[in-house]
Amino acid sequence: xxxxxQSPRYKIIEKKQPVAFWCNPISGHNTLYWYRQNxxxxxELLIRYENEEAVxxxxxxxxxxxxxxxxxxxxxxxxxxxxxxxxxVYLCASSLEWGAANTGELxxxxxxxxxxx
Amino acid sequence: xQQLNQSPQSMFIQEGEDVSMNCTSSSIFNTWLWxxxxxGEGPVLLIALYKAGELTSNGRLTxxxxxxxxxxxxxxxxxxxxxxxxxxxxxxxxxxQGNLIFGKGTKLSxxx
Numbered sequence: 625x626x627x628x629x630q631s632p633r634y635k636i637i638e639k640k641q642p643v644a645f646w647c648n649p650i651s652g653h654n655t656l657y658w659y660r661q662n663x664x665x666x667x668e669l670l671i672r673y674e675n676e677e678a679v680x681x682x683x684x685x686x687x688x689x690x691x692x693x694x695x696x697x698x699x700x701x702x703x704x705x706x707x708x709x710x711x712x713v714y715l716c717a718s719s720l721e722w723g724a725a726n727t728g729e730l731x732x733x734x735x736x737x738x739x740x741x
Numbered sequence: 742x743q744q745l746n747q748s749p750q751s752m753f754i755q756e757g758e759d760v761s762m763n764c765t766s767s768s769i770f771n772t773w774l775w776x777x778x779x780x781g782e783g784p785v786l787l788i789a790l791y792k793a794g795e796l797t798s799n800g801r802l803t804x805x806x807x808x809x810x811x812x813x814x815x816x817x818x819x820x821x822x823x824x825x826x827x828x829x830x831x832x833x834x835x836x837x838q839g840n841l842i843f844g845k846g847t848k849l850s851x852x853x
Contacts, residue, residue, distance in 0.1 A: 665845055666745075666844050666845050668843070669840055672840060729789050730786070731786065732785070734783050737781075
């Protein structure tokens, strides 16, 4: 069974440029998460989707970050314009829907490492 | 926001030694999970705990859900070089739906 797939693995951009990350979750997982992991820190939630609905985006900096999950499967996270402080690893994860068995067990992709110069 | 206090921050041990790390919080959690992250990879789930007092093993790994529901520990017995990595605790707060809070990680180094 394929795991969570993310692309690109690495991205280097200059500040003020836009960037987008893509995620394909595990088949059958209705819940999708985007986390940001700064160097030496644990992952921090940016946004959580249940199917195509963003049910928690309270930690998403909405002035420059946006996300979508149009058909309830793949998702895209965008930053425009990027700032120096956005350099981090952006992790996508998926899980079974809330209330299902093993709720809380997140499966992560390999991450997209962003460097903003 | 809510915080998990994970300790120690780092450990340097000899191959074959046992390891213990823990997470504490002032908040009550419904679920505790332990993840391992290798360099350049995403975190991988090791153990999931769902009930206070629960003790669960996965090979040489053992984790427990604290009875107060505010803490958890992870033990690794007879460490081997491939145990090297960063271990994260993660918890799901009581009353929250689906969101995990992560600790800052314990970096484990194993000397052959």
